Amino acid sequence: MKRTAIDRRTQKLAWASGLPWKVAKARVQALAAHQPLIAEASRDQAVLECHFLHALARPRCTTLHPWGIRSVAASTSRLVVTFETVQSNRGEGDDETTVLGLMRAVLPLGGDSGDVYGIAGARLRVEDGTVVLRRFGLNAAIQLDGFAPHAVQAAAMRVADEARQDGMAPCQQESPERWHACEREYMRRGTTDWYETLMATSAWLPSGLLRRAPLLRAVGIPLSTTAWTDADPYGPGELWKVDQEHFEPQAGSGVSHHRPFIAMLTDPECGMPLALEHEACRCATGRCDDCRVYLRSHGRPGRLEMRFTRRADFYLERAQSTVFEFERRRRLYRRLPATFR
Ligand SMILES: [Zn+2]
Numbered sequence: 001m002k003r004t005a006i007d008r009r010t011q012k013l014a015w016a017s018g019l020p021w022k023v024a025k026a027r028v029q030a031l032a033a034h035q036p037l038i039a040e041a042s043r044d045q046a047v048l049e050c051h052f053l054h055a056l057a058r059p060r061c062t063t064l065h066p067w068g069i070r071s072v073a074a075s076t077s078r079l080v081v082t083f084e085t086v087q088s089n090r091g092e093g094d095d096e097t098t099v100l101g102l103m104r105a106v107l108p109l110g111g112d113s114g115d116v117y118g119i120a121g122a123r124l125r126v127e128d129g130t131v132v133l134r135r136f137g138l139n140a141a142i143q144l145d146g147f148a149p150h151a152v153q154a155a156a157m158r159v160a161d162e163a164r165q166d167g168m169a170p171c172q173q174e175s176p177e178r179w180h181a182c183e184r185e186y187m188r189r190g191t192t193d194w195y196e197t198l199m200a201t202s203a204w205l206p207s208g209l210l211r212r213a214p215l216l217r218a219v220g221i222p223l224s225t226t227a228w229t230d231a232d233p234y235g236p237g238e239l240w241k242v243d244q245e246h247f248e249p250q251a252g253s254g255v256s257h258h259r260p261f262i263a264m265l266t267d268p269e270c271g272m273p274l275a276l277e278h279e280a281c282r283c284a285t286g287r288c289d290d291c292r293v294y295l296r297s298h299g300r301p302g303r304l305e306m307r308f309t310r311r312a313d314f315y316l317e318r319a320q321s322t323v324f325e326f327e328r329r330r331r332l333y334r335r336l337p338a339t340f341r
Contacts, residue, residue, distance in 0.1 A: 005033065012270040013037045015334055018071035018082075018214025027073075037270040038074050041140075041207040043200075045077050048140035050203035051119045052106065052133070053210045057227035060101035064328055066216035066225035066244070068098045070146060074211040077139060081210075083146035099147045103155040106133060110169035110182025120186035121179060123172055124156060136179055136187070202237025202302025208272040209242065209304075218261045219308055220246030221326075221333045237301030245309040247329075248283075256283040258308045260336035262293055273297050274304060283310075 006028055014024040016038060028037065041049055056067050065084050073080040083098055108118040121136040124144075131152045133142040144152065160170035171180035179187045209227075216225055223245040232239040248257060258281075265271050274295040281291045290309040296302070 009037060009269060012264070012267065015218060015336065016212045016215045016264060016270045017073065018065075018069070018217070019073060020071075023073075038211050039076050040204070041074070041079070041211070042077050043203070044138040045079065045140040046203035046207035047200050048133075048135050048138050048142060049079060049207040049210050050199050051122070051135065052142055053206040053227065054199070054229070055105040055119055056102070056210075057229075059224075059226070060104055061098060062224070063098060064222070064325060064332060066213050066222055068102075069213045071214055072211055078141045078143065079211065080143040080145055083144065085146050097155075099151050100155045100158065102144070103152070103159045107156060107159050108171040108180070108183060109159075109163045110171055110180060112167060114182075114185060116171070116183055116186055117168070120171075120183045123176060124152065126153075198231060198236070198238055202232070202240075202300070204300060205238070205240055205272075205297075205302040205304060209240065212265065212270075212272070215261065215264055216242075216244050217332050218264065218334045218336045219244045219258055220248040220310065221329050222246055223311060223329065232301065232303045234303065235301055237303070239303045239305065241305045241307065243307040243309055245311060248310050256281055256291070257335070258283075258291055258293060258306070260338060262295075262306070264336060266295070273300065277303075 006025065009028045009031075010021065010025040013019065013028055014021055017024065019027070031037070059067060063084060068083050069081055070084050071082045073082075083102065085098060104118075106119050106122055107124070108116050108120050108122055110116050119133075119135065123134055123136070125132055125134065126149045129149065131144045131147065131149050133144060134140065156172065160173045163170045169180060169182050171183055174180055175183075213225075216222065225242070225244055227240060227242045229238040229240050231237075262276065266274050266276070274297050277294040277296050279291070279293050281293075282289045283291060290307055292308070293306045295304040295306070
């Protein structure tokens, strides 16, 4: 247990944000003693982060960190996301990289059927030497760190070239300053479209998850992270489902490392306003199995289902024989103590 309140709060922030100790400590020292460690997003910022996590939820290439995110620095109307840059990341093609996968996920491409792939209305710009994602109509910004701006621009150019070859319109290149003709329908939808409204209603939830993505490293040795949504059957907003596939070194011993994770995710100082609804835990069985935890907020729309998919040794033997980089994953694992208050 850390000795001072500052150190104790720094440890929590470092676990949840992935920020280096010194950076986390400086942020904690700048806060009042009872201020939350991770700022909540403004409504506009939460909506942008909701679209961003939707785009990121199913990574297009293998990543070491959950969703490829090393660390996150959150403020009310801005989020700085530092991505991993790992040469060995591979997706569908041999030269698929994290940055290329990210560009494919977020850059809006207009298809001839009237659909837009990526985040309609989103634009990337280099501002003060950093790459920033914004969306028309929202006072919000996501700064994409970890990549050199020229690497991002090269990846964006490649995505645009490939889109043109496929008969799609790269909205960013063709209309950098305003909505592209392909996107106009999305612009008009605004808050009148049921799906946009659905997303915006519970945007605080994916925003809160994104702001704590590095905490997923505490579940077990991270293997892959995916998320998807349904409409919440019990109320307005979305039901977010997150599947954290991991290796648990002590599987079968009855140790449930998802419990400290959930405790941190709902911690008053660094967590989200979520309460446990139901837990289906199979840790004690030791089988290649999963545990599920269902959470909701009292007073806010939206719901969260966390799936903790535990992989057993036979799977790892195969994984270790490939470029899966198991040892690097092992080093990412952050084991939380059972109590940390
Ligand atoms: Zn369990």
